Amino acid sequence: MTHQQNTLNDPMKMYRDKRDMARKRVTDKYAIQGFISSGTYGRVYKAQSKESDGRIHAIKKFKPDKEGDVVTYTGISQSAIREIALNREISHENVVALKEVILEDKSIYMVFEFAEHDFLQVIHHHSQSRTAVPMPVLKSLTYQLLNGLLYLHNAHIIHRDLKPANILITAGGVVKIGDLGLARLTYQPLQPLFMGDKVVVTIWYRAPELLLGAKHYNKAVDVWAVGCVMAELASLRPIFKGEEAKLDAKKNVPFQKDQMLKIIEVLGTPEERDWPGLKNLPEYSSLQRLDKYHDRLGEWCRTRLNSKEAFELLRQLFAYDPDNRLTAKEALQHKWFQEDPRPTLNAFASLAPNQGYPQRRITHDDAPSMIPLPAASQAQTQTQAQQLAQVQAQAAHLSQQLSTHPHSGKAGSAASFASLSGGAAGVGSGHARKKTRLG
Amino acid sequence: MATDFWVSSHYLRWNVDSAVLRQARAEDIQYVDHPEYLDFLALFFAGLIAKLGKKLSLRQRVIATATVFFRRFYLKNSYCETDPFIVIAACCYVAAKAEESPVHIKNVVSEARSLFSSEATTLYSGIKTFPSDNAKLAEMEFYLVGDLECDLTVFHPYRTLMTLCWKEGSDVISEAEAGELGAGIDDGPRYWGTGEGKLEMHEGALQMAWFIINDTYRSEICLLYPPHLIAITAIYMACAIHQETRGDIEKQTQSGAYAFSGSQGSQGLTRRSSRPSSSSYKRQQPQDIVGFLAGLNVNMALIATITQEIVSLYALWDRYSEDATTDSARASLKRSASGSRPEIITPGLLIQLLWRMREARSADLSGAHSTPGRPVAVNKMLERAQAAG
Numbered sequence: 001m002t003h004q005q006n007t008l009n010d011p012m013k014m015y016r017d018k019r020d021m022a023r024k025r026v027t028d029k030y031a032i033q034g035f036i037s038s039g040t041y042g043r044v045y046k047a048q049s050k051e052s053d054g055r056i057h058a059i060k061k062f063k064p065d066k067e068g069d070v071v072t073y074t075g076i077s078q079s080a081i082r083e084i085a086l087n088r089e090i091s092h093e094n095v096v097a098l099k100e101v102i103l104e105d106k107s108i109y110m111v112f113e114f115a116e117h118d119f120l121q122v123i124h125h126h127s128q129s130r131t132a133v134p135m136p137v138l139k140s141l142t143y144q145l146l147n148g149l150l151y152l153h154n155a156h157i158i159h160r161d162l163k164p165a166n167i168l169i170t171a172g173g174v175v176k177i178g179d180l181g182l183a184r185l186t187y188q189p190l191q192p193l194f195m196g197d198k199v200v201v202t203i204w205y206r207a208p209e210l211l212l213g214a215k216h217y218n219k220a221v222d223v224w225a226v227g228c229v230m231a232e233l234a235s236l237r238p239i240f241k242g243e244e245a246k247l248d249a250k251k252n253v254p255f256q257k258d259q260m261l262k263i264i265e266v267l268g269t270p271e272e273r274d275w276p277g278l279k280n281l282p283e284y285s286s287l288q289r290l291d292k293y294h295d296r297l298g299e300w301c302r303t304r305l306n307s308k309e310a311f312e313l314l315r316q317l318f319a320y321d322p323d324n325r326l327t328a329k330e331a332l333q334h335k336w337f338q339e340d341p342r343p344t345l346n347a348f349a350s351l352a353p354n355q356g357y358p359q360r361r362i363t364h365d366d367a368p369s370m371i372p373l374p375a376a377s378q379a380q381t382q383t384q385a386q387q388l389a390q391v392q393a394q395a396a397h398l399s400q401q402l403s404t405h406p407h408s409g410k411a412g413s414a415a416s417f418a419s420l421s422g423g424a425a426g427v428g429s430g431h432a433r434k435k436t437r438l439g
Numbered sequence: 440m441a442t443d444f445w446v447s448s449h450y451l452r453w454n455v456d457s458a459v460l461r462q463a464r465a466e467d468i469q470y471v472d473h474p475e476y477l478d479f480l481a482l483f484f485a486g487l488i489a490k491l492g493k494k495l496s497l498r499q500r501v502i503a504t505a506t507v508f509f510r511r512f513y514l515k516n517s518y519c520e521t522d523p524f525i526v527i528a529a530c531c532y533v534a535a536k537a538e539e540s541p542v543h544i545k546n547v548v549s550e551a552r553s554l555f556s557s558e559a560t561t562l563y564s565g566i567k568t569f570p571s572d573n574a575k576l577a578e579m580e581f582y583l584v585g586d587l588e589c590d591l592t593v594f595h596p597y598r599t600l601m602t603l604c605w606k607e608g609s610d611v612i613s614e615a616e617a618g619e620l621g622a623g624i625d626d627g628p629r630y631w632g633t634g635e636g637k638l639e640m641h642e643g644a645l646q647m648a649w650f651i652i653n654d655t656y657r658s659e660i661c662l663l664y665p666p667h668l669i670a671i672t673a674i675y676m677a678c679a680i681h682q683e684t685r686g687d688i689e690k691q692t693q694s695g696a697y698a699f700s701g702s703q704g705s706q707g708l709t710r711r712s713s714r715p716s717s718s719s720y721k722r723q724q725p726q727d728i729v730g731f732l733a734g735l736n737v738n739m740a741l742i743a744t745i746t747q748e749i750v751s752l753y754a755l756w757d758r759y760s761e762d763a764t765t766d767s768a769r770a771s772l773k774r775s776a777s778g779s780r781p782e783i784i785t786p787g788l789l790i791q792l793l794w795r796m797r798e799a800r801s802a803d804l805s806g807a808h809s810t811p812g813r814p815v816a817v818n819k820m821l822e823r824a825q826a827a828g
């Protein structure tokens with residue numbers, strides 16, 4: 001076929017060929033060391049840059065968006081577009097940095113700076129060793145988390161999925177908020193937020209206004225989640241660990257009765273006087289039907305957070321009325337952070353060398369199906385091969401741990417992340433986002 | 440980010456100067472008789488994006504984002520080496536997602552097919568090659584996002600217009616403010632200028648500013664200037680064109696009242712919330728518009744340049760017609776009257792032109808003999824021969 005015929009039948013062929021030729025492949029630039037985690041949207045790998053600096057990265061690979069079970073490629077998922085679009089604009093010490101995005105064979109690879117730890121892992125570690133998170137560490141982690149959140153909120157971004165697994169920490173003890181897959185710009189949205197994603201935030205971290213069906217919510221949902229995370233650092237288990245009610249056949253979001261109950265058991269039943277507008281919320285009547293409880297947060301804190309100021313902060317992060325809840329900025333100015341021990345830039349600064357947290361575990365089992373590993377493992381030196389064996393042993397151990405530990409049930413049931421698209425005109429069933437999202 | 444244009448990808452990577460723009464068209468310009476045709480193509484394509492956007496019920500801002508994506512794509516590519524129609528469809532598809540109001544891929548494909556085939560019925564049927572396969576559009580999306588370097592957050596002048604002029608109950612702006620309004624618009628601090636407060640414009644003038652902003656996307660203005668300056672230009676122009684507003688300004692100018700009153704900021708502020716029905720109030724004491732705009736403290740030389748660009752765009756647009764009968768009759772008449780260049784440009788003509796450009800380039804590349812009367816192609820081959828030798 002001549003050039004000319006070619007261009008007329010498939011006018012973009014030459015263009016694509018040109019781009020394909022110029023494209024660097026993931027495995028040209030990175031040596032994949034192993035597999036870190038798998039979620040609904042994709043997988044995360046640990047990889048070493050082949051550039052001279054040999055830096056370590058985490059590469060998040062998005063699966064192509066599928067329609068139901070049929071493998072017809074329908075384009076880049078809303079979640080990937082969102083995460084990419086936001087990450088390209090932001091830059092802050094306490095938000096994980098996107099180094100580059102590689103597009104290859106219908107898959108998207110987001111290359112992030114590597115973070116050795118995360119909040120979930122720190123919590124695991126202490127719960128395993130039956131020790132508490134040392135107060136200087138707990139306070140520094142909370143402070144840096146709020147600091148990253150302040151940046152996002154100032155940039156008009158609501159994260160909407162803050163939870164221990166999504167909050168990373170570098171080996172140097174710097175908190176990095178990750179996973180902007182559910183985050184949204186709130187700057188002059190074209191449609192109300194609730195119309196896009198009916199269900200946001202993993203159930204244990206979900207703010208009461210969301211549970212009560214509020215049509216309008218804002219940054220305060222993230223602050224609630226920070227309260228939950230801080231409490232979890234203190235007690236090593238989720239403070240409000242409710243059972244998630246499933247979506248009904250019509251994909252309606254049911255009232256999350258058990259989750260609401262878990263909250264009021266600790267914080268007491270909310271009253272109109274501390275939350276004006278409470279009566280107008282769609283699920284108010286459902287709330288009325290629950291047993292009444294008194295506020296027991298003080299009691300809860302006494303055994304877990306031995307500081308009056310810490311209790312005060314938590315109290316204000318858990319204000320029922322979102323308008324009354326502290327903002328990230330106010331929280332950072334809280335007295336607790338001004339009293340000793342002060343938060344440190346390296347959250348682990350107070351730890352003795354032998355007290356550090358274990359390195360992130362990586363596995364190799366299912367890697368071949370994703371990024372071609374052979375190329376990577378060929379490049380590996382003998383020591384790396386040894387590490388690999390070690391890692392596999394650890395992985396086996398980890399999967400055991402995960403099945404016994406309370407955190408294993410990743411954030412309630414599958415439906416906890418369901419983001420049902422209902423709003424946009426002509427979207428039909430909301431192909432791009434109807435999938436259920438796992439943590 | 441959303442607060443800070445100056446560190447955005449939009450400003451740092453995609454605000455280009457006219458030299459970059461010229462460079463981007465360097466290949467295309469070899470295949471047209473007059474550079475002006477490229478401006479007409481830019482106008483035509485933006486019109487198609489707006490049409491496709493309307494068919495897909497996309498909001499104005501989504502259409503604007505799609506248009507910016509299209510312009511950015513053609514900073515790196517030539518019209519003649521690509522298929523702008525599939526690029527247009529992909530731009531709409533990605534923009535809808537980037538603006539959080541997604542549409543289904545199969546809707547985009549079917550609406551694009553029907554639009555593009557109807558566009559071409561009059562003169563040229565080649566456009567019917569638009570694929571029916573979702574996968575083709577998905578594939579294009581992928582390459583598009585690559586060429587956009589994954590920079591998918593775009594700033595628009597609408598935002599500045601809203602920040603400056605938004606008022607409760609305005610029909611003009613209501614389309615843009617359907618957001619999180621339970622809590623009021625999250626309009627954040629301004630990223631430019633020094634002024635404060637709101638400009639209270641006549642509804643008609645506001646409407647006009649909004650339309651002028653829509654129109655700027657028909658040219659490459661959105662690549663050349665920061666959006667807030669485009670918005671302020673649109674406000675200036677609307678105030679100058681809008682009868683009643685102009686009357687107000689003239690009165691103030693005569694009485695000398697517009698001279699920089701130090702309190703304009705706070706005046707604007709109080710006015711924002713008060714005056715439920717301000718028309719009677721306005722007649723008595725209209726806001727000092729000139730003073731307000733001066734108080735914004737933006738580069739007036741740039742505002743003047745942008746005004747010029749918009750005026751030229753309208754002049755160009757005057758010579759463009761989508762009236763189908765024009766295609767066959769008027770265009771050819773005009774052509775014969777004025778020599779080789781037609782005075783009225785129609786979509787049919789432009790589609791033809793595009794196909795000729797594409798064929799010529801393709802012939803050029805495959806080394807076929809260039810047709811006589813295409814000196815540009817010859818020149819190109821000569822250049823290549825020289826470069827190779």
Ligand SMILES: Nc1ncnc2c1ncn2[C@@H]1O[C@H](COP(=O)(O)OP(=O)(O)O)[C@@H](O)[C@H]1O
Binds near residue numbers: 057165
């Ligand atoms: N930059 C990173 N460095 C190290 N591990 C990471 C990094 N980003 C993500 N991970 C790991 O991968 C997991 C999933 O990543 P995340 O971005 O949350 O994707 P998902 O959308 O699948 O939840 C995280 O919980 C964390 O354990």
Ligand SMILES: [Mg+2]
Binds near residue numbers: 039165166179439
């Ligand atoms: Mg996650």
